[in-house]
Ligand SMILES: Nc1nc2c(c(=O)[nH]1)N[C@H]1C(S)=C(S)[C@@H](COP(=O)(O)OP(=O)(O)OC[C@H]3O[C@@H](n4cnc5c(N)ncnc54)[C@H](O)[C@@H]3O)O[C@H]1N2
């Protein structure tokens with residue numbers, strides 16, 4: 001069996017970043033830019049007032065000084081003349097500062113009578129003029145290597161980009177396998193259960209920026225699996241769930257091999273998730289996840305999402321790890337890296353009482369996957385351990 005690290009590097013070797021496509025900025029949230037965008041215009045494109053008040057040509061006016069109001073500069077409606085000594089222009093927030101303006105006196109600091117203003121005592125120092133290009137200059141280049149955030153979208157809009165070139169979203173075909181499985185939309189017989197992994201994984205894929213295509217559940221036969229693989233045509237990645245172990249009806253490994261899978265690895269020294277496999281089948285990368293619900297979700301977090309992120313142009317990186325003190329003492333770990341469901345409390349990480357990989361309820365309650373390296377010795381409460389956050393922060 002190979003280590004988690006080795007399995008991840010085999011998986012990274014199977015995929016590469018996808019090509020690019022142009023999308024309207026409105027649809028670009030969460031996508032990754034394929035190339036940097038350039039501002040054609042400075043922002044602000046002119047010196048602009050930061051406050052409502054009066055533009056004057058003095059940098060440091062005295063209290064009691066008087067000015068004649070000669071016009072107005074409103075947002076979207078500039079005052080076109082030069083501002084001369086002794087003159088003031090009524091100005092509103094965001095409006096262009098007239099030529100010659102040295103500062104804005106906020107309206108709270110003046111007394112206005114007709115077309116005259118008088119500066120009050122101790123006027124606010126100002127100058128309340130935002131210089132042209134204070135946010136960014138023309139030619140400013142923006143190309144973060146991350147999924148575009150709402151603030152990134154606002155910045156790109158401010159840069160005048162209505163369409164951006166982004167990496168294509170990976171399309172992931174999900175194939176559940178097992179005669180016992182029934183979609184929650186259907187009625188199970190007494191010896192069947194509701195399939196859940198396909199929906200959990202689809203949600204995980206979509207939250208990470210991919211597109212999930214859930215295929216009909218395949219039965220435990222090669223013919224059924226073969227039909228499912230045919231339906232997966234066009235996907236960037238095929239994920240099978242279940243049938244990966246050594247049982248009489250675990251047909252994924254043998255069927256996929258007969259269907260031409262060039263297997264990269266099978267079985268990883270981890271818990272849960274041991275019967276994981278991956279390779280290429282008919283030119284497409286396939287990841288075969290174990291069927292136990294927690295095993296498939298843990299493998300989704302540890303392997304599938306990092307692989308998707310590489311396909312999205314985000315580089316090769318394992319799921320980010322954090323550290324926390326342990327809130328309980330634990331006995332030594334065995335030979336497999338253990339991903340334990342745990343909750344984060346005031347004293348640190350508390351592993352769930354049961355780590356049965358069939359108990360999805362305990363995963364839904366967990367905030368973290370606490371990681372115990374292979375052969376990790378006894379750990380005492382208070383010792384610092386690593387974990388992967390499940391709470392999205
Ligand atoms: N003799 C051995 N038996 C098993 C071993 C082993 O090494 N030797 N490994 C165990 C481990 S670890 C795991 S994990 C499971 C994984 O087996 P499979 O990948 O073949 O999964 P299945 O047998 O098809 O299913 C296991 C379990 O999960 C349920 N399941 C499957 N798919 C779904 C789904 N989409 N949604 C919800 N639940 C699903 C299935 O009904 C089974 O209960 O093998 C152990 N056995």
Ligand code: MOO
Nearest residue numbers: 272273274295357
């Ligand atoms: O490795 Mo299995 O994935 O423990 O339940």
